[in-house]
Amino acid sequence: MTKALERELPTREEALQVLAGDDDLLKIVAAAYRVRREYFGRRVKLNTIINMKSGLCPEDCGYCSQRLGSTAEIMKYSWIDPTDAAQLASKAVQAGAKRVCLVASGRGPGDRDVRRIEGTIDAIKSEHPQVEICVCLGLLKDGQAEVLRDAGAHAYSHNLNTSEERYADICTTHTYADRVDTLERATKAGLSPCSGAIFGMGESDDDVVDLAFALRELDPDSVPINFLIPFEGTPLEGRWELTPERCVRILALFRFCFPDVEVRLAGGREIHLRGLQAVALHVANSIFLGDYLTSEGQPGTDDLQLIADAGFTVEGLNHPTLPTARHDLVTLRRRGAGTTTPPNA
Template sequence: MPRARKLTKVLDMDDVLGGLARTALAREPIRRDAARRVLAGDDELLDVVAAGSRVRRQFFGRRVKLNTIINLKSGMCPEDCGYCSQRLGSEAEILKYTWVSPDEAAGIADRAVRAGAKRVCLVASGRGPHERDITRVERTIDAIKADRPDVEVCVCLGLLSDGQADRLRAAGAHAYSHNLNTSEARYGEICSTHTFADRVDTLERATAAGLSPCSGAIFGMGESDDDVLDLAFALRDLDPDSVPVNFLIPFAGTPFEGRWELTPERCLRILALFRFVFPDVEVRLAGGREIHLRSLQPLALHLANSIFLGDYLTSEGQPGADDRQMIADAGFTVEGLEEQSLPDARHDLVVLRRRGAGTDLPANA
């Protein structure tokens, strides 16, 4: 390539990435064509990460929030999500058990908090909870809060029905997690027992009940760039407080066991995209990071401000001591319980109405 053309391409790349960063720093929606550029691979990876890192530092500094998962009930799920080792028909050799006791869950939570976790995520397999399941979770939250009253408790129980989100909120749950997982257009390719709309409905129920909405995605299931973009923008419309980014763990014995298509670069570009789309929202590096990012995990901390500590639902994660060392080596610090997760500046988004009905000024329409 002639020198002049190379220089033009570099300047164009700087303009696009700089524009993305400026737009995100201003908390304005990024354009789809610019977002596509992040995934396309035309720009140098380190330049993409650097642009995303500017946004991450502005809103979250050098803090990394640690979260831990407690799998309250494992396996035997009636849903057929193709990525899941707990799915109907799964032949994965995972642990299978019914509900763990509140005391056992509280003990696991206590150890995690002592290791630095700020949020405890209570997860149970199944389509959705029965009323007795909600009661079990209420007792578990009570047991955890008895020793750790300040810890955030996030609950993930599948599809919610009337009143269940209110009960969880009243019990002391801070958040509800329900991922959209993939784009609406291809949702039927990964699951036939419920729909994309069902997932949106549950997240809206949780939000309406006052629970902090947590919803993200799983990548590595054959999605196109358009699928990634569709999902990112669909999530943005739901305005979640935290967005977990999972990378497929291709469990043997599941329909996706042969999918090993992700590279560390692809993962980092997806994380950068999510940082631009969700500049001041908790972007959490979640399942599959060890498998797919490998030695580039520390680089991902320049984009994500939150990670899972320890093991996942049915697979083992990197040892907690290694995670904490990685965070320190990369120049970051663990966010403490006394610190709020979202930046103070987020409250600036609330602007009191001073025009339209009841005023002398025209409405903004």
């Protein structure tokens, strides 16, 4: 905890100890809460997902109900109209959402897809200019991140999902390095990087720590933590290995590794945390409101009641999420001489 308050990374031994189960859970939660409170007070940031295009993905990510070969009985549809997306966004913003996440299945966007997202961003921003727009379209090609930035996107989301060591166990149609490349493209373009993980796929404690440390190197502004929803019709169906305590310990580890970063409760929180959702809010400072991509979450009114009952408040549109220390005027050079990244000239 002391290291986290100083923004220092725990050692591998310390990180493994958080996960091992030797220390009392409430002791770990209390330590994580002190860090959370230091940087985020008692605020909870609300995010919402709009699934712009569902199913029929050519990638074979084993955890995903939209994957190639999935027989999960999910909704499948092509791009929804920007006006419809804006209406969905408006409803979420009125319920307290500060960030709208526009997500589309597929390996990566074509230029036509990027133009569709441009129109959707414009439709949302015309009504809610202060809302954050996060885009998640898969692997990016040259110039696409810059187009999204210029269109008004605030962030780009692309999860690493699992450790590099075992990435090929969950996906063969693209690589861990492909995902890192896309996140770096987004960051270089000036989009706020959002990247996290999915747990419950058979990963070891070492895998969890490896991923946390790898993400720390990429320096994301937000880290969504998903817990596997083992859809029938996917390779990981029937995999129910998580316990509520395991989920909270994982969240605590990520809070210690990302003390001043938005740590978000994402997919699967309701079914895996169950009665410990309120406890988890003492570690994470952000949640998704309502439904996910292909599964339903608990009603938004229940989410708001959960936050109130736990003694937290919803973060407003005008309140900065990240502490000012992450947005000072000094930017360390990461390009030009001594690197493989071109200079900004």
